[in-house]
Amino acid sequence: MKKVQKTLLVISFIFLSVLALTACNEADKIKSAIVKSGTLETTIIKGETLDTSNVIAVVTYKNGEIEEVPASQLTFGAVDTSNVGNVTLKITYKDYSFNVTISVVATEADVNSIISLESQLLTDYNSNKSEQSNEQEQFMDGNQPLYVGDDNAFNFRIKASGIDPKGELVSNLEKVRTIVTVELKNADNTYTILSGDALTNMVSIDTENTTLDFTEQAVGKEFRVTVKAANADEGYEENATKFTTNLVVVDAYNVYTAKELSVYDNFKSGWAEIKAELGLTDVNVNGIVLQNDVLITKDDVRQDLFWTKDTPNYSTVQAKTDLTLEGTPIDDGGTGIYHRTIKDGEEFNFYGNYFSVNLSAFPKMIAEGKNGSSVVQVGDNAEYMTAHLCVFYTTNNSSSKIQSPTQVNWENLYFIGNGELNADPLNSGAILLMKNTEVNFNAYNTVMHNFYIGYFMQLGDVNNEFDGEYVIDSCKGYNSYQCLFYSWGAEHLVIKNSEFKNAGGPAIIVDHCNMQNNNPETGNPSRVDIVNSNIESKVTGKEPWFTVYGATEIVGQLTQAEMLYDGTAGLPDTGKTIFAGYADENGKPVGQLNLICAMKSGEAQGLTASRIKGYVRVFNTEDDYNRYYEGDTTVTYGLDMEKEDSLITKAMSNGVNYLESNGNGGYINSGFAENHDSSFMQGKSYADGDYLNIYTYLGMGAMIGLYDKQ
Secondary structure, eight states: OHHHHHHHHHHHHHHHHHHHHHHHHHHHTEEEEEEOTTSSOSEEETTOOOOOTTOEEEEEETTSOEEEEEGGGOEEOOOOOSSSEEEEEEEEETTEEEEEEEEEEOBGGGSSEEEEEEEHHHHHHHHHHSOOSSGGGSOSOOOOOOEEESSSOEEOOEEEEEEOTTSOEEOSOBSOOEEEEEEEEOTTSOEEEOOHHHHHTTEEEETTTTEEEEOGGGTTOEEEEEEEETTBOTTSOGGGGEEEEEEEEESSEEEOSTGGGGGGOSSOGGGHHHHHHHTOTTOOOSEEEEOSOEEOOGGGSOGGGBOOTTSTTHHHHHTTOSSOOTTSBOOOTTOEEEEEEEOTTOEEEEEOTTOEEEOTTSOOOOBSTTTTSSBOBOGGGOBOOOOOOEEEEEEEOOSSOOOSOOEEEEESOEEEOSOOSSSOGGGGGOOEEEEEESSEEEEESOEEESOSEEEEEEOOOTTOTTSOEEEEESOEEEEESSEEEEEESOSEEEEESOEEEEESSOSEEEEEBSOBTTBTTSSBOEEEEEESOEEEOEEOSOSHHHHHTTOHHHHHHHHGGGHHHHSTTSSOOOSEESEEEEEEETTEEEEEEEOOEEEEETTSSSOOOOOOOEEEEEESSHHHHHHHTTTOGGGOEEEEOSSTTOHHHHHHHHTOOEEEOSSSSSBSSHHHHHHOOGGGGTTTGGGSSSEEEEEOTTSOEEEEEOEEOO
16 A cells, blocks of 8 residues: 555656646747736836736747737736835746836825926927027927827826925826816817817817827817816916917827837838737827837847847858847848838828937947848958948838829938947948838928938839829938938939038939949939038048948049149139038048039949939029929039930040039030130139039049138
8 A cells, every 4th residue: 555655656746747847848938028018007006906917928939929828827926015116026927937117106195286297298399399509409390280199099298296294295296187178279270178079079088197099080180288287286386287288180109119119110020029018919000100209229129130140141141240240130121120011092101299219229230131241340450331221111012003192201300320420330330211112202300310321212113103202301411321312213302491411421322223234224213303402421532431332533533623723723723622621631631522412323332334314403492493393494503414415424435524513504614624625714603603513434423512712
């Protein structure tokens, strides 16, 4: 009998060991776990019991599988809510544990009265749109309205404080009761107070959390909203516990955090985990409204963007660089962090409310492409890469010709990249801001800093009225590592009323792409109009961009044109110079050209001798721009490769530089260059405009500034 009992005991022990081993193995398969947004209240009132009954854990396995686990299968640690502050909740599933931070807060119940009530959102909104000490950080238009989306609740982000029974100040109160008044703005600029059905048809109001959930019926309408504390202290001015603002409701989703920005992407499956966490899996939107500054880090985006040791070609690419490849973004020109496809006839809007999208903490790339065709090396053997990955990538999802207009609009946005404008090879791996392919695009009142490339416009069909129109209006951009604009076969790019300065290469690069057998009558030429805008990139030609793409020699050739103006070529000293300034190089001044634009063939990264078509036309005023397209061709100047008698044709034939006149549509030195006739100098037409254009026989058009000598 004892022998049998011992045997049963051994068997039981073995069985329990197997169970423990199985559980351990299951836990080892888990990569990460998070709490699904909305299933756990992470802010709790002091003294209350944390409710975990509705918790759903989003578990991600190492094989990529995602599982939603209910509270009944989870184990929760104890949480002490007796004091205000942050506490940790430990959650365990299959021996795998993870922590969630719970914020224990005071509420209106902890004070006798409210002495201050304000909206942090409105404070930030008004501060961001106001005049800045640094003009490069200031929006051109500070009079745009506050936009609010109707797809989810709008949160004023209330900031309140009160006096407790001991007479002490209590700040950062939660769940403060408010009285909210909503008025509809009428066509005659009067307002109607909404109540009853008229109110509920437009908006649902949570007066304890001060959120407004607008209905579809409210889209396109403007409202005046007044919020005041229900328990305001009578000893304080009413304005201290009350605020009023106007807002415009749009068809869009309100975004407060970096992870919520995932709703921009409707294409990449890599967002599944983050969208599951936030409850956004089945959320489809036609627009986004920023309601906060968002800082995007590696942890806020889809993880398939980054190199791991399991990524194909990892070992091969790692061997090429002296930097660590793992954890850096995979360079891919055919996508972005946020990849959106636009249906035929669809429109997508991105409203910024003067808030920022900040990628300054985002890692840089160190290898070009998925095969690492070029890599970043630092130190004495410095090497550079060409970056292609962008933040926002937009294209149409039609496999056939677009039948109706598609449109993307950006308004009142501030973008900060992860690069700097210097010769550090690491910055050649900075991210691009955007790429837009065959979808009409309009940016209004945006500001950008520190991207590899700013706006990258791709393609457009000359025979299709529905795509290829790109408009940049009242925007600013600074300090791009390569260029501020790249037009790759864009049908028509208009830059107006804007300022873009400082790049490591030309301010604008314009490609004629998709040519067949270098035939300029084929493919997609780029066409650019610059209207009432300040475009500037002061370069010496020794910056990394020129070295990498073999353009240093061309800049040297362009600087030789200075002799036509300074009197050294036997011609009169005109008092003008082509140099925009001077840089110090080993104690000696080196002339800088304001290289506004370079036009080239898109069939190579560098400069070639291929004949191309397209144009970059400059207009000093919007009136000049309108007059030109009404038939007056004398109001423009620029680089026009479309004309049969264009200077690029002569340059390629004769192997010399040619200059084009300013503001009268003609040429100032065709006679001189061909016949050595200096009579063109007598009219001084080179000095009556803002720009001088120089063509080189290597197939690059370069537009540089002409200045008075100091």
